[in-house]
Amino acid sequence: MFRAEMLKLRSTRSPWIIGIVALAGAALLQTVTILLPRLLEGLDELAATEGPTGPAADLVPDLAALTDLGSASVQRGMLDLLGNGPSGTGSVGVATLCMLILGALAGTTDFRTGGIVPTALVVPSRTRVLLGKVGATAAAAATIGAGLALVSALGLASALLTAPGTGLALGAGDVLGIWARGLCVLVAFAWLGLGVGILVRGQVAAVVVVVAVAFVEPMVQTVVALLSGGSSAVSWMPLTLGALASTGQGAAGLLGDAGTIGVAAALAGLAAWVVVVLGSGAVTFRRRDLV
Numbered sequence: 001m002f003r004a005e006m007l008k009l010r011s012t013r014s015p016w017i018i019g020i021v022a023l024a025g026a027a028l029l030q031t032v033t034i035l036l037p038r039l040l041e042g043l044d045e046l047a048a049t050e051g052p053t054g055p056a057a058d059l060v061p062d063l064a065a066l067t068d069l070g071s072a073s074v075q076r077g078m079l080d081l082l083g084n085g086p087s088g089t090g091s092v093g094v095a096t097l098c099m100l101i102l103g104a105l106a107g108t109t110d111f112r113t114g115g116i117v118p119t120a121l122v123v124p125s126r127t128r129v130l131l132g133k134v135g136a137t138a139a140a141a142a143t144i145g146a147g148l149a150l151v152s153a154l155g156l157a158s159a160l161l162t163a164p165g166t167g168l169a170l171g172a173g174d175v176l177g178i179w180a181r182g183l184c185v186l187v188a189f190a191w192l193g194l195g196v197g198i199l200v201r202g203q204v205a206a207v208v209v210v211v212a213v214a215f216v217e218p219m220v221q222t223v224v225a226l227l228s229g230g231s232s233a234v235s236w237m238p239l240t241l242g243a244l245a246s247t248g249q250g251a252a253g254l255l256g257d258a259g260t261i262g263v264a265a266a267l268a269g270l271a272a273w274v275v276v277v278l279g280s281g282a283v284t285f286r287r288r289d290l291v
Contacts, residue, residue, distance in 0.1 A: 001123060001132025002139075005106075008115075009140050014105050018098045019144045022083075025094025026148050029083050030155025034162060037069065069159045070166035072174075078156045079175060081148045081182030082246045095148055096239060099141055099189035100210035106137045106190075107197020107281070108206050116290050126286050133194060134278070141190035145183040152179075178246070184267065185242040191274045192238060198281030214239065235261050241270040 009015045068074055083093030110116035116129075123129055160166055170178075193210050200206040221234040234240060244266035261269070 001128050002135045004119075005132040005136030006139060008109065009106065009136055012109070014109075015102060015140055018102050018105075019140075019147065022095045022098040022144050023147050023151055025098075026081075026083050026151045027155070029093075030078060030151065030158070033074070033078055034069070034155070034159045037163065069163040070169060072169040075156060075168070075170055076174075076178060076247060078159065079149075079152045079170075079178045079182075080247050081145055081152065081179065081186060082243060083148075095144075095186065096189055096242065097211065097214050098144070099186050100193040100196075100214060101207055102140060102144075103137055103190040103193025103195070104197040104200075104206040104210050105193075105203065106133055106140070107194040108201060108203040111201045111290075112203045120290055127282075130198070130282055130285055133198075134191065137190045137194050138187045141187045142183055145179075145186045148186075149179045149182070181263065181267070182246050185246050185270065188270050188274050189239075189242060191278050195274070195277035195279075195281040198285050199277075236269055238270060238273040241266045241273070245270055 080093075081095060083095045110119060119129060120126065156168075160168065193206075196209050197203075197206040200209060217237050217239045221237060221240060224234045235244065241261070244261050245263055
């Protein structure tokens with residue numbers, strides 16, 4: 001079943017388009033990060049002409065921390081496979097959205113085309129069918145993640161070459177750890193999308209659900225953090241856990257709350273979300289009629 005599901009993914013255009021979009025988004029983020037120091041230089045010159053109270057003068061200190069290509073935090077942000085940016089604010093990156101949509105498409109394509117019926121006739125065990133989808137989705141997500149790691153490495157190397165006097169502030173273990181955690185999070189997001197797809201079954205509806213979740217969660221998180229003065233409860237939402245697991249900081253950090261959830265706890269929490277969503281989809285898949 002794994003080979004059959006992989007063939008379905010390879011022979012359709014949607015996964016390829018998703019992969020290209022994810023890589024293009026990562027390349028764009030790297031380019032913007034590399035160009036930020038030049039933008040800061042322009043703002044610095046503008047601030048000098050406006051005086052110490054001008055609006056540009058207020059922006060320069062805030063941007064300085066995001067444009068120091070020699071700092072460990074900026075380099076971690078460039079290596080982050082989720083594409084949350086050098087600030088590590090936990091905003092939904094292109095790669096996150098692509099993984100959710102990839103999983104949703106993998107879970108609904110057979111229902112949209114009617115291919116689930118002949119598949120069930122050839123392989124009566126629905127558990128085997130589902131495990132094949134789980135394995136193929138993970139392999140596709142990991143492949144895209146490997147491409148994102150390559151883009152991030154090239155981006156960081158370009159940043160160091162174009163910024164005289166800067167060097168790599170991270171050790172080899174840190175770099176590999178960021179990539180390993182990022183791959184785990186990408187696969188988890190693809191599985192979340194797969195679970196939603198199996199539960200909803202309708203392809204358009206499943207894509208709408210995952211896109212809505214991707215955009216609504218940061219809004220809810222920001223509102224709750226503002227109203228509660230920095231509640232840590234919102235840090236247990238799935239996309240936030242992914243950002244915490246990958247970079248160690250979620251959107252709450254932008255609002256003054258550095259977060260109290262460690263990387264291990266964030267990975268465990270994200271795994272729990274996958275178990276609940278994908279497990280619910282598995283139960284539904286086993287009990288409901290296929291047509």
